Amino acid sequence: MSVKAERVKGAYVSVLGAKRSGIAVALLLQRHGAHVFVSDSGPLGGHERACLQERGIAFEEGGHSHKVLETDFAVVSPGIPPHVPVVEVMGKNGVGLFSEIEVASWFCRARIIGVTGTDGKTTTATLIAAMCGVDAAERGYRVFSVGNIGVPFSSLVGEMSPGDVAVVELSSYQLERCTSFRPDVAVITNIMPDHLDRYDGSMQRYAEAKYRIYANQRKDDWLVYNADNEILRAHFADHREYVPGLVPFSKSKERFAGVNDNYATMDGRCLTTVIGGKKEAVISKDDLFKRSFRGSHNLENALAAVAAVRVAGIGTAPVQEALGTFGGVEHRQEYVGTFNGVDWINDSKATNLNALQRALETVPGKVVLMAGGRGKGDDFSELEDMIRQKVSTLVAFGESRDKFMAAFSTLVKVVQASSLEEAVALAGLNAVQGETVLFSPGCSSFDMFENFEERGKMFKTCIREMAE
Structure with a gap:
């Protein structure tokens, strides 16, 4: 056990963020004798709330109160950026800020x-x-x-x-x-x-x-x-x-x-x-x-x-x-099925443009590309050559759909969807026998989903429903 672990017993610790890692580290710290307070800027899920209540761990939701500053150190969720006011105040006050890892x-x-x-x-x-x-x-x-x-x-x-x-x-x-x-x-x-x-x-x-x-x-x-x-x-x-x-x-x-x-x-x-x-x-x-x-x-x-x-x-x-x-991992160029002569590939884990480009390079033949989500400030022009070579139709969805339209509508056919369900339907309508529908968003999932796993599972659900 490390020197820092020995200092946990009796310490007052604020945990910012009550998702999976936040709850897990709160329970770990409590088991080792810390006084834990969990704070989330949004509402807690039913499971998270019940878990904390069962263990007698104090918490708040819907914002961070002054109580989070009454701490020996804090554990900050990876999803919380450094410039969030409560994190900046903690840093200025000399509070140790650590990750769950x-x-x-x-x-x-x-x-x-x-x-x-x-x-x-x-x-x-x-x-x-x-x-x-x-x-x-x-x-x-x-x-x-x-x-x-x-x-x-x-x-x-x-x-x-x-x-x-x-x-x-x-x-x-x-x-x-x-x-x-x-x-x-x-x-x-x-x-x-x-x-x-x-x-x-x-x-x-x-x-x-x-x-x-x-x-x-x-x-x-x-x-x-x-x-x-x-x-x-x-x-x-x-x-x-x-x-x-x-x-x-x-x-x-x-x-x-x-x-x-x-x-x-x-x-x-x-x-x-x-x-x-x-x-x-x-x-x-x-x-x-x-x-x-x-x-x-x-x-x-x-x-x-x-x-x-x-x-x-x-x-x-x-x-x-x-x-x-080894056959690969779920949501990473995962073969979902073939319907009406069209292969469907789930690459929901492609959350940046480099991953999207690698997916296009790997899939043989022409592709109906489903891309979109919350952008990360990437330069879309890097994809131009690959889009021109491989894509027959681009189905754009999510917050970045207008950016995909502006970047590639002069190169290939681009259609826009307001939801993932609509995007799957449009991809099915535009794909011809022998092509592949590649769901490789190239963006984060946070505009519409909790994470890329949820996004990938929804994609597969939509395909199954369409096939039925």
């Missing part, structure tokens, strides 16, 4: 593999957990998948024992308020423009939030990063003295000419690792992509995952077994 890490006895990046972090984290889990029971440990993947770290950290593995997916929002969080293995899949509205248009500030994943690592820890990503390649070329053991990965073996210590790459058609100077062939590209797990981006995800588990001590056989059976 940070607090959970104080109580974590398991080994931690942390995964962040703009795109691919969920797939990579899921792959890592699958690889670690193949022979976990035989080797006497358990694997936990937590964090941004949808399960709060705080809700499971109490079950973790020494020797277990916690695979923690991390968004930039969650990392912003991490001050001592330290993964044994850190992974950065890539850094691309995203969430620039949160960071005042600054890519540097966004990247710096991601770099917090390795800020507390030591020399015997590991950092896996994407050497094909220009931002990461340049950053680690200039910061080698500040980081633990570096393990770059790249689709191109030429990237590592003259390097003979640690990396992962494609050697011909075989995914290969070099760890401690020892070269090992892991799996062929054909075997890797024999299921629905396809695309250049998924090759990067596989390289990242393999590099991470190999330095974590996982053998080749479990890695091969996990890769050979």
Whole structure:
């Protein structure tokens, strides 16, 4: 248990935000003797309210009162921006502000593999957990998948024992308020423009939030990063003295000419690792992509995952077994079905334009694209060439539908929908046999939905109803 964990007993703690992670960290802190007060600017859900009442945890909803300032430290939901008045006042008053991830890490006895990046972090984290889990029971440990993947770290950290593995997916929002969080293995899949509205248009500030994943690592820890990503390649070329053991990965073996210590790459058609100077062939590209797990981006995800588990001590056989059976994750280029000769793909997790572009690159043939939601200040012009090449009709919905219309109506047919249900209907009307309807919004879900999972499930429900 960390020094900070020992200071929790008897402390007064305000938790800002009463969603999943807020409730989970409130319960964790109470179990360890803290006096917890939960405050949410909006109404609490029935389940959250009942949970707090049952445990006798004080709370307020519909705004933050002065009571939240009567605290030794505060836990701030990742969805609350830094410029919110109550957060600014706390900062000026010298109140320690932490994320749920940070607090959970104080109580974590398991080994931690942390995964962040703009795109691919969920797939990579899921792959890592699958690889670690193949022979976990035989080797006497358990694997936990937590964090941004949808399960709060705080809700499971109490079950973790020494020797277990916690695979923690991390968004930039969650990392912003991490001050001592330290993964044994850190992974950065890539850094691309995203969430620039949160960071005042600054890519540097966004990247710096991601770099917090390795800020507390030591020399015997590991950092896996994407050497094909220009931002990461340049950053680690200039910061080698500040980081633990570096393990770059790249689709191109030429990237590592003259390097003979640690990396992962494609050697011909075989995914290969070099760890401690020892070269090992892991799996062929054909075997890797024999299921629905396809695309250049998924090759990067596989390289990242393999590099991470190999330095974590996982053998080749479990890695091969996990890769050979992996079929992707829900809401990430998920095949939903074929109706009237048209394939329907759910890529609701594409919450930025880079993810949207990767989806267009992966899906073969012509596409009816469903895109929209709440924009993040991205430059739509980056999509022009791909839209022109791949899209027959663009169905725009949500707050950004006018922006999609303005950006692409001179390139392809663009139709607008006022709801997701209408968007699905319009996509079905415009798709012809042999095409694919790709639901890849390229924007956040927060204009119409609680999260991308809810959005993806609604998309699949609409398809089922239409098919029936």
